[in-house]
Amino acid sequence: MTRDIIVCSLERWDDVWRRNQFLVRELLALHPERRVLFVAPAWDAMHGIVNRRPPPGPALRTVEIGRLWELTPRKWLPRLAGPFADRSLYRQVGTAVQRVGLTRPVLWVNDSVYAGLVDVTGYSTVYDITDDWLLLPFPDREIVRRRAREASLLRQAAEVVVCSENLAASRGRARPVHLIPNAVDADAFRRPAPRPLDLPAGATAVYVGTLHDDRIDVDLVVRLAAAVHRATVVLVGPNCLSRTSQQRLDAMPNVRVLGSRPYATVPAYLQHASVVIVPHRVTPFTASLDPIKAYECEAVGTPTVATPLPGFVPDRGCIRTAAPGAWVEAVRAMIEEPPAAAPTDGLPTWRDRARVFDTVLQAAVRHRPSVGAAEPGP
Secondary structure, eight states, rough: OOOEEEEEEEOOSEEEEEHHHHHHHHHHHTTTTEEEEEEOOEHHHHHHHHHHOOSSOOOOEEEEEEEEEOOOEEEEEGGTTTHHHHHHHHHHHHHHHHHHHOOOEEEEESGGGTTTTTHHHHOOOEEOSSSOOGGGGGOHHHHHHHHHHHHHHHHHSSSSSSHHHHHHHTTTTOOOOOEOOOOOOHHHHHOOOOOOSSSSSEEEEEEEEOOOTTBBOHHHHHHHHHHHHSSEEEEOBBBBOOHHHHHHHHTTTEEEEEEOOOOOGGHHHHHOOSSSEEEEOSSSSHOOOHHHHHHHHHOOOOOEEOOOOTTSSSTTTTEEHHHHHHHHHHHHHHSSSSOOOOOOOOOHHHHHHHHHHHHHHHHHHHHHHHHOOOOOOO
């Protein structure tokens, strides 16, 4: 029997598509009778009121009639309320399951905030790790919470999935894991698209992805803008930069921060860039990722210069890497003498990955092994 799924996601179901959405779309296509409740990050009432940000629509909305719903729980209590705040979230998930009529669902946890939902529901659980949040400099209290939640999930989940070799190595020391990397819709990225109206004329160095201080090396971007003043550095994606980083970019006359764009329009920015840039910081955290943009760059074939991180190393097809000290010069040289586009064939598809993920979901239903607690390595 194909089980319905509850996905506790780190992102909303919106126009900026990420791993969870691609996999859910394909998992629904594999089993027409399957239904999914997609649990987005909670709306923080206190934060929303202080910053005058209302809830992003209704708490429960239909994405695809009869098959897919998104729940955005309301976080009415502050984190200091401890387990009371978590229980409120769990109750909202339980109410949504009843409203949409899911039957004996599998719990797919990407957001460890929902670790306690395993105990509350008794559902067979898959813990899906896509980022090594334990490597970021959170306050000590938050790190303790995150470590405790992850230890609980590693102990109780029937199956554990990771997306990168580094995560497989670190979490594999605690228990067996399944490595399911990311993928790409190659046809969508190769289909010719008109030049976006907001992409500046002339030479452009384009980055597509989330703008966050933990990922983007803002210093590299500023240095690049100063070195290629006749070209425009264009940053496309959700903007989560600090005020200081944003001010540094705003001070550069040839930097454009365009913000989020719908997934359907992303291929056009990559196709019409003179050079695609990936100025990621080189840290243990970024080394834990399996960047979807690497697959997308290979599909399009536009010349790409990235910092040397897993996913981009070794150089292949259109992708070249350079250490931070040589990165600006490598991009400048490619803008001045751009090579021909070189798309790569035979890239993994999201349908391929979803088939593997589906076998993991089925395995979670069949058995729930009792795994001894172990603290994951860095």
